[in-house]
Amino acid sequence: MEILHDIQLQPYNSFRTRALAKFFCEPESAEQIKEVLSRFPDEEKLALGGGCNLFFTKNFDGLVIRPAVKGISLLDETADELTVEAGAAEDWDGFVDYCVRRGLSGLENLSLIPGTVGAAPVQNIGAYGAEVKDVITVVKSIDIKSGATVDFDNGACRFAYRDSIFKQMRRYVVTSVIFRLKKSFVYRKKYVDLNEELNGIDSPSLAQVREAVIRVRERKLPDYRKLPNAGSFFKNPILTFEEKENLLSLCPEAPVFPLDGGVFKTSAAYLIDKAGLKGKREGKVGIYEKHALIIVNYGTDDGKKILSFMQSVQQTVSDRYGIKLEPEVWVF
Numbered sequence: 225m226e227i228l229h230d231i232q233l234q235p236y237n238s239f240r241t242r243a244l245a246k247f248f249c250e251p252e253s254a255e256q257i258k259e260v261l262s263r264f265p266d267e268e269k270l271a272l273g274g275g276c277n278l279f280f281t282k283n284f285d286g287l288v289i290r291p292a293v294k295g296i297s298l299l300d301e302t303a304d305e306l307t308v309e310a311g312a313a314e315d316w317d318g319f320v321d322y323c324v325r326r327g328l329s330g331l332e333n334l335s336l337i338p339g340t341v342g343a344a345p346v347q348n349i350g351a352y353g354a355e356v357k358d359v360i361t362v363v364k365s366i367d368i369k370s371g372a373t374v375d376f377d378n379g380a381c382r383f384a385y386r387d388s389i390f391k392q393m394r395r396y397v398v399t400s401v402i403f404r405l406k407k408s409f410v411y412r413k414k415y416v417d418l419n420e421e422l423n424g425i426d427s428p429s430l431a432q433v434r435e436a437v438i439r440v441r442e443r444k445l446p447d448y449r450k451l452p453n454a455g456s457f458f459k460n461p462i463l464t465f466e467e468k469e470n471l472l473s474l475c476p477e478a479p480v481f482p483l484d485g486g487v488f489k490t491s492a493a494y495l496i497d498k499a500g501l502k503g504k505r506e507g508k509v510g511i512y513e514k515h516a517l518i519i520v521n522y523g524t525d526d527g528k529k530i531l532s533f534m535q536s537v538q539q540t541v542s543d544r545y546g547i548k549l550e551p552e553v554w555v556f
């Protein structure tokens with residue numbers, strides 16, 4: 225396996241910011257990942273997939289490991305379910321397409337999310353009322369510190385809203401993910417946008433749901449290959465009772481949903497929009513005019529400009545509503 229030096233990371237992040245990686249490799253197997261870890265014990269490590277959920281503000285003074293572990297295999301079959309393993313480097317939407325074509329349900333609402341299979345459990349990707357945690361049984365990984373193979377069952381992954389042990393610890397390189405998918409499909413009307421798109425179809429097929437998700441996403445979200453971005457930039461904030469009361473006193477119509485544990489979730493997109501930031505631009509960075517949660521890069525290669533725009537959005541929302549927006553996107 226080749227170890228490259230001073231590699232430009234601009235093509236490897238969907239915001240297209242420039243930064244050099246001191247070392248860069250694309251191991252094709254768990255064994256190659258172990259080998260490279262043992263060769264560079266003291267370098268800082270970064271596992272990289274499609275780079276659709278991160279950007280760089282400076283050079284990365286360490287080793288970028290971009291797993292190239294490919295392959296999809298069927299592991300087990302029962303009357304109702306099929307267990308499938310996919311390599312970390314498989315394209316996420318290619319894998320969803322593979323499953324939908326075989327009549328396997330559970331991933332269809334996650335169609336067209338850019339990136340790799342290996343990154344899907346990291347932030348427990350979600351869309352249209354579905355989260356990947358609901359169909360993952362095992363995540364296979366290599367421990368960056370010890371070089372050992374570690375398999376996490378679903379409970380050990382500590383999945384939560386856009387969160388997991390992989391995100392919390394940044395200590396594991398995911399090599400493959402095992403999914404348990406249903407052989408049957410019944411559409412459940414969970415998400416308004418999707419229901420509207422499917423309006424008129426009584427019981428849509430798996431393929432029709434996937435196509436509807438793709439149509440809605442293509443309409444609403446900018447294509448990062450034309451207008452660089454990393455999807456939803458901020459997480460939906462979780463509020464204490466006092467924060468929720470404060471928000472409702474300022475904006476009585478704000479969307480607020482109770483969660484377990486006496487906390488409340490509100491919409492980051494609502495807060496940004498309400499603060500008048502939708503469509504706002506500062507130089508070559510701005511909020512997408514059709515979607516308040518998406519920061520877009522209109523032509524800078526300097527990640528610091530995106531970082532500073534992010535901070536100004538956080539400041540405005542905090543000044544107006546006393547709520548701190550947490551980025552969903554990783555800043556390196």
Ligand SMILES: Cc1cc2nc3c(=O)[nH]c(=O)nc-3n(C[C@H](O)[C@H](O)[C@H](O)COP(=O)(O)OP(=O)(O)OC[C@H]3O[C@@H](n4cnc5c(N)ncnc54)[C@H](O)[C@@H]3O)c2cc1C
Binds near residue numbers: 399
């Ligand atoms: C237009 C657009 C729309 C999007 N829509 C959604 C959406 O609807 N829902 C959603 O949840 N996300 C969405 N995203 C975010 C993004 O697509 C997901 O987070 C995706 O999982 C990122 O995959 P990636 O391979 O590009 O990961 P990267 O960006 O390369 O990495 C993301 C994180 O995962 C880690 N990582 C990557 N690969 C591995 C690995 N093999 N082992 C260990 N750690 C790893 C990285 O270190 C980093 O911390 C969107 C992004 C864009 C650009």
